Amino acid sequence: MKLAEADEGDIYFDGRRITGLGMKEMRPLRRQMQMIFQHPDSALNPRQTLLDSLLEPVRLHRTMDREAGMAKALELLELVGLSSGILLRYPHQISGGQIQRIVIARALMLNPAFLVLDEPTSMLDVSVQAQVIELLRQVQQTFSMTYLFISHDLELVRCVSDRIAVMRSGQIVETGGSGQLMEDPQHPYTRKLVDAFRALRY
Template sequence: MLEIIELHKRYRSNWLTGRGHQAVEPATFHIAEGESLGLVGESGSGKSTLARLLLKLISADGGRILYKGTDISGYSLKQMRPLRRELQIMFQHPHSALNPRRTLLDSLLEPVLLHRIMNKAAAREKALALLDVVGIRAELLPRYPHQISGGQIQRIVIARALMLEPKFLVLDEPTSMLDVSVQAQVTQLLQRIRKEFGLTYLFISHDLELVRHMCDRIGVMKEGRIVELDESERIMERPQHPYTKQLVNAFQAFKQ
């Protein structure tokens, strides 16, 4: 579905220090249709930056992005607009994902009305159907984000993404801000809708066990570079790179 070739990003020099920062070293990998690819690494390793680069939410300094065989690297904002329906992202902080001045219903309807896919009545009917999928009661729709829990907000965010019938979802630490009891519920929901809707995931997390559970393959990032990329079980059982070995050893020590 996606092929990334030598994609990289450097933030310009700081005028105080005179130094720049290589946020993402040249990265080359692919994501197959229906696959869930995980990215793990410590904070600041470049995971989120890489995800935003491949969605063209920020501009790359070089490299190519092929979506279903078409090179979209040079696409303008206008050219990307139709693809935004297929390429969606869920951010880490659920409370910042929704406009606090809009009701939950307005937030759900906003994407389809913005893309002019259907009228408001049809959009409302679709939203109600998706509420059943994500496990939200319809009577919550007149409320505002501050009136519901973080787990409920994340379910609304999932439903809003599904309103556009996406093909590819970037999940950027989708459970890290939730209570432990809620994390498992949202994780199970994400697994279910991946199968039900035939979605492809890029799953970003610092939680190695969660990524192992959610993903077919794992990419390990350190200081802007993908240092290892392999099948999930192989990464966990036979890590090759020293940094990957440190992560796996730390995880195993924590479990004990």
């Protein structure tokens, strides 16, 4: 996402090297890549209504006028299971689960092709987690979107991922299809993770 500059190596997006691109060059690409952060309660401006938060991406990128933006916001609100009556509220007036749904809707306002999700359910109650994960799966199917899903929860990763990359100390130690990697891990660190996961389950 280039929120921090890379120390080494290269970053490619859709076949294009973006490692050295500046802010101006990255701006049009940012319409195609969005992020959902770990802490939903800090992802929205507390001084903005939820409506203003939803409309902010289209205002910044000038992709549509306010009327079209309103129509898009209402469409996405319905998709994430919220009513239009919530739009004039502020973040502190709704629950964590509702905030995360608003954050998901906002991420979709620009029709991105790529969505980075950093522990998107870790700060939510268990009962709400399942609802948000089901919503994310529905969004992925509806928009044919690529997810990069970051989590310590192997059950969650297996549930939403086609491929898994296991990292240790910032280095990828193993990659593979989610089923294959969970059933037949090759790296010692991956085996430890899978064994710990199985022990918790049983």
